[in-house]
Amino acid sequence: MSRDAKTPPAGYDVQREHMLDFKVDEQLAKVVESDAKNFILTTVDEVFNWAKLSSIWPVTFGLACCAIEMMATSATRYDIDRFGAGAFRATPRQADLMIVSGTVTGKMATRLKRIYDQMPEPKWVIAMGSCAIGGGPYFKYGYHVVKGVDQMVPVDVYVPGCPPRPEVLLEGLMRLQDKIRGRKGRFVTPKWVTDYAKKIPYRK
Amino acid sequence: MEQNAIYELLAGHLGEGALAWHEDAVEPWAEIAPERIADACLFLRDDERLDFNQLMCLSGIDWDGYDENGKGKSVAILGYTDEGQPETTDRTADGDLGVAYHLYSHAQRHKFTLRVRVAREVAEVPTVSHVWPTAAWHEREAWDLVGIRFAGHPDLRRMLLDEAWEGHPLRKDYVMPAMWEGVPMEGRPLAKNPFPATEPATGDDGPGGPTPPAEA
Amino acid sequence: MNVGLPHYLTVGAILFALGLFAVMSRRNAIGILMGVELMLNASNINFVAFSRYVENAVDGQVMAAFVIVLAAAEAAVALAIVLAMYRNYGTANADIAQRLKR
Amino acid sequence: MVQSFQDIYAAVHSALVGMGVTIKHIWKRPVTLQYPDERQVMPPRFRGFVHNDMTKCDSCGICAKLCPVDCIYIETEGKGKDRWMTRYAIDYNKCIWCSLCTENCHTGSITMSHDYDHSVYDRQSLVYEFMDPREQKIPCHRATRVELGWWVEPKEEKAKPAKPKAEAKPETEAKPETEAKPGAGSDAKPGADKPAAGDRPAGDKGEDK
Amino acid sequence: MEILTSWLQGLPGFGGMSDQGLFITGAVIMATLMFTVMALCAIVFTWMERKVAGFIQSRYGPMRTGRWHGWAQAIADMLKILGKEDIIPAEADKGLFVFAPLLVLLGSLLAWAAVPWAPGFTAADLDLGLFYIFAASSMVVIGILMAGWSSNNKWALYGAARGAAQMVSYEIPLALATIPVILHTGSLNTQDIVIAQQGGIWHWFVLRDPFLFVAFWMYFIASIAETNRGPFDMPETESELVAGYHTEYTGMRFAFFFLAEYANLFLVSLIAVMVFLGGWWSPIPGLDFAPALTFVIKGVLMVFLNMWVRWTLPRVRVDQLMYLCWKVMIPVTLLCIVGSGILMITSGAAG
């Protein structure tokens, strides 16, 4: 079977990803329109937003299994550098993004908070993996696991999975870019969930 | 060497009173009086017929609620509820604590299992870290998680948890912490049904509601 | 103002005086050394000024170059001494070291 | 002296060899998959988001029980024939995509989809609600379901028609499995692997596009 | 400069300007130009580095920023850095902390003054050009020490100590490696050095005699070390010292280090081109159409070589670095000087 399909499989909507490009599309236009009073400012803002979203430098912050997937994301096959986010900085001082990739334990949580604090603004956090999102598999008996990193630091994007595939992290990054761009991106619940819900015949 | 033969040798060294032999188990094991364990280990290591130069594993065990006859009656441990709150119970644990040693000899290629059992209130076993350096960390871990103190250990600090941590998690009656040094350990109830009968689900980012945006 | 020799010499003199002040007031051996460097620089300024405005030859400059070189050598040795002193007496303070010596 | 020249030679030589390896790669086409524009086709067993086909599920709760992380929330109301499911949700805050839930579903309704990329801005949105009780409730009891006309055949029957439909996937392991495993367990598997073709989209937009 | 001032004189508004005014205007324009080039090379080379690294590692590197192969990546980086918050650690020595990046930047900017871009086109056509370049860039060392010390961060301190020791050490082979060339040219003026290599590839100093060839490679290695890159990135060693001396630096101040790093990278490459690789002369005599372009292209090729090395080799250890410098490179360069001198004498080139 061909794994390396270079083209999207049937039914995949390429269009939706083009929200990434630095181009005013409808939704962005709406945002812009509302600010249209000060055109220059908006443009400058736009340019800087573009810069911010095109150059998100993550801090090298690997915690657990997900960190390996984070590495895989930055590695050959998925290459997060394509998004300009490949410049992993070892020090939080120069980073924009903290990818909390893995289980946040009680002992680590304070350190995580400190590292987050030490990052200069503007800064973002991606919670990667079930553990970082909500304790994941360690929810029930994890006496030493923080159930959700959002209890420690504000999280911008949640990337589900255990571990999330590299693609998902990339997708999360794109959602973060959307967020920086000033819009909340597209509807987030996958369509198939609601589709199936719709298919069920009504009672009565 | 056969397990029985090893036991014979060990028994010869320690004298009969100090140990008991459980032969029919999946893995035969010798139960040793706690105060003799270091002695026994030294013997096992230094006797050239035995030559147990590797301590494969050292496990601390909380025997509370264990049913020897194996009817699956062990007590359920406490966790967090779905809402993320720590579960509590009135039950007080009372069983013994124990330590199991698994030994291996690179030269003789045989294994041996030792166990000691101490009362919960005593919870102190002599260290074997001078016999096998590797025991140092295992013992620290056992102290950390099960709360067995190892007498004579050079550096008996907690291993995995913080020094300030309360309780020993692998004890059967351990109650999960709700908060630790300002870090919330409890979960947040996420399982709430987002569809209260009256309120409509809303929003772009709202939970997966039935109102997807119109597709192109 | 037409900048000429006296101006440079004055700068040199001020620098020299500052260096002297540092040498006298500093207790830390390295501070003293810095003062010495200032004084050497002052003398170098003078050398160059004379070489330019009086003699118009490069001898003064060669001299100054030698001074720089020797200053480097001096700094190397002096700082090594400071370190040795620091190691032996636990301080880089010249006075204290002197007292300890006894 | 000789040694140090040998060292220098070794250093230069090995550096050149290494540089040969790297320069070789410059001309090669990168192996990178340019994700948003290119995607790989997932293998049949791929475990994406868990999906539950609500038309089949009878809220027996096996999946919730088997889930190691307790992330399936099933709520019902009523009793016996009048038992209705009011909620079926999977909490991706916790789900670890282990597929244990799909193994034992006796109706084969819960499956691992091939959809995997849905980042969200809000942790709440990761609780996927598979039904909206305001719109409908789902009858649990078999008799009620039959009565209401949405009875779905038990898996044994379901599995077989499903197989030919999955012809797109070259996997054929369903056969040895059924031989190997006695009872209903054998049929949990195909359900886990195979999307009922046409029902389940590969991408989030669905194949109906 | 002369070209510039005479050109300025020809401009309408500048005709009546005094000579001093003209001179200052010219100098300011030149400095601005150099600064722009410097900033530009940081932008171009960060992008290039990421692409080269990408392709070496069989991936793409930046692809999406600005559509075509992420050409706008470095611009975005710079803009973003401009908008980053500036943090001065509470424990730091504030004055020095603030000043250190400026010094590093200045050190590399100053050195740019003497680069011979094209015949007669040098910002400051110094008689001591080459010497001056080395001297000016030695200020960077102080900047790095300052940065590391003032951060009051242990990793930064390590980085600074290593960096300073490394940079001062490698300054020697760097300077020594150029001396055989000076023997041939008899001038330190950068223009003169390039002019002396006229006449095709065989007149480039790198191919003049075997000692010069060795000296070139010594220079190349020393220049990598001097710019703290490649296998010699001891001060920044990501895997050891978190980010070295700029661990605590954020935003624009970090960008200055960044800028200086790439400016220095290009600078040492340009010097290599100028001293050994025939400056603006094209390999084939008589084909010198665009001197400045030739010069820059050669420089970029050197930068590429530099990157290639960087992405291939593992990093050496501190002591090995020092070993290499003091026990291999300095003796070898000294040997090159003597050997080249003797060759000059025997071949009658001296005189």
Add this chain to the structure above:
Amino acid sequence: MATGKIMNNGWADQDHVPGIKSELLELNMGPQHPATHGVLRLLLKTDGEIVYQVTPVLGYLHRCAEKIAEGVNYKQWVVYTDRFDYLAPMCCNHAYVTAVEKLMDVEVPERAEHLRVVTAELSRIASHLIALATFGLDMGAWTPLLYCFREREEILNLLERMAGGRMLYNYMIPGGVRYDVPDDSWVGDVLDFITMLERKKLKDYNDLLSYNKIFIERTADVGVIDEATAKAYACTGPVLRGSGVKFDCRRDDPYSVYHKFDFEIPVGTGEMGTVGDCWDRYMVRVREIEQSCRIIRQALDTLPDGSYQAIPLNKIVKVPAGAAYSRTESAKGEIGHYIISDGGQTAFRNKVRSPSFCNLQVVEKVGVGQMVSDLVALVGSLDIVLGEIDR
């Protein structure tokens, strides 16, 4: 030489006191540091570049796995074993199911064992690739990292086809494996891959890294763990073998079907320096990749037909009361499970003896007197994975 002298090579700290001890710089390497491979924290006391004391501080990834083992049933717990050594999850699965089977006394079908061996060995290769990669990265070589990850992706793809998960598989169950070979081409693809790896890629790594002079200089004679130390600290796996001890559970304490296969146990020979130095440990991994390829080839060539599950997938596993310690050779070394069962659905106690935990301990001893860079090399060459140290 007196102790004080060494201390005094750095200078005194307090004023006025002659001959006082120098102040050592205390610094934290980790928990967030690129060289500690996760969230390990090494508390260093250094003098300049020389490390005087290393104290590993663990627990930053303590995920309470052993507690969870007492709460979830045997099959669910497989999921958590994946997450110990998340670089070689199959090996961890294998270790665990072996232990459970030992207690349950079930006969595992041959085919299942073969599949286990194949997947575990693939996993081992993947893990070793990461070990090479990160070790190279510690040494400052970026590019091998990317190459190794590229090859690892292939393995992950193969395993994903097999088990459905990309990184964490949940593939083995007590009594067999969850799935059979996915499709007809899978076996061929695996063989193709290992052939390619053996023929081409390993050569690339060797050219780029193993035999690079700088790399050798950085790793040979560095962080030497001699045989006695390795044994005393119960080091296992490549660390022990790097010290020249020919010991491998797969051979010396056979489990599964490893006794059927013909493979060698590479040991450190001190080819570039001393036996037991970082280079040896590194090279043992490279050679083990070759051996794993051999094993895979044999296992696939002799892949028997038949069932692959002794216990049906939908059966809840109950283990008779008793206790057993079972050990297997994972990518990092000997992983042991000590399971005490009381006859119920969940284990009464499940102690995991993780190889990295024991291997790391040696840092306290060997790390002393190294340079900071060498310490990085030492830690890198131990190839620890925090998920299994902290559990």
Add this chain to the structure above:
Amino acid sequence: MTGDLIFILLALLTLVPAVWVVLSRNLVHAGFALLFTLLGAAGLYASMAADFLAVTQLMVYIGGVLVLVLFTVMMTHVPRGRENHGLDRYVPAAVFALLVFGVLYKTITAVHWHAVTPEAEPTIARIGTKVMTDYIFPFEYVSLVLLAAMIGAALLTREYRPTDTEDAPSDAGEDAEVAS
């Protein structure tokens, strides 16, 4: 005019930091202030057409001596980089320094210098020639001095030296050193 301005700027660049060097309580600050003094001095040399000297100043003083000084300051670790000194020394030192300055200034102003301002010329060739001819012996002598300085400094800083209180063999450390 511009020349004057440049001179004034350079003189200020030399002198103001020099004051800082003298007065700063933090030795590291003093060291960094010294940087500017040296830079200013180099500028002054350049303005006097002593370009070789200016560049030498940059290279040796700033690139070398200053680095050395800073290293030493950092090594001797004055707590928080501060030096305690009281006023007791300032007064006599200031008086004496002012006195010296007075004398010097008097001399400068009193003497009528027969100053000339010739055209500036490139100096390096002339210096080179001078060194090779007139100053040949000082030149060789300098090399000896440097050798001595190097050996002396190396001796002084060698790591395992006997001290007053301890009497370990002086070179014991070296045997164990691994020349790597």
Add this chain to the structure above:
Amino acid sequence: MSMTIPLGTVTGLQANYATVFVFILVGFVFAGIALGAAKLLRPSNPSPAKATTYECGEMPIGSSWVRFNVRFYLVALFFIIFDVEVIFLYPWAVVFKHLFPVPGMGPIVFWEMIIFLAILTLGLAYVWVKGDLAWVKKLAQHPASTTPAVAPAEEEVPAS
């Protein structure tokens, strides 16, 4: 090469150095502009936590302003000596070509520098042989040396 623009006393040769001076000023101006622009653009939200020193997520133990290891100092020390050597080599190299043909000067010029180099090389050889260029690397090779480190939990390694 020198330009003759009457610039007060800054004439001819110095003109180029004046350019350098302008470079310094322009450098500062540009840096100032960059910092100023950044100041306008960047958010500023200081907090005590943000200003803590980064040390891998832990709180630093003590100040980092402690003394360095002497090694780094030694390197700088040797550098300074060789730096001076370079200083003299440059004038020599410049005049070598011109002075060598001068009758009577050739051998002097050549040998003078050879002697100069030889003397300094002697110094290099001295420190080399004495081991000052080597880093003390293996503490473990000093038998007594492991003791200063607070003994970790280790005992005698048993013979195995």
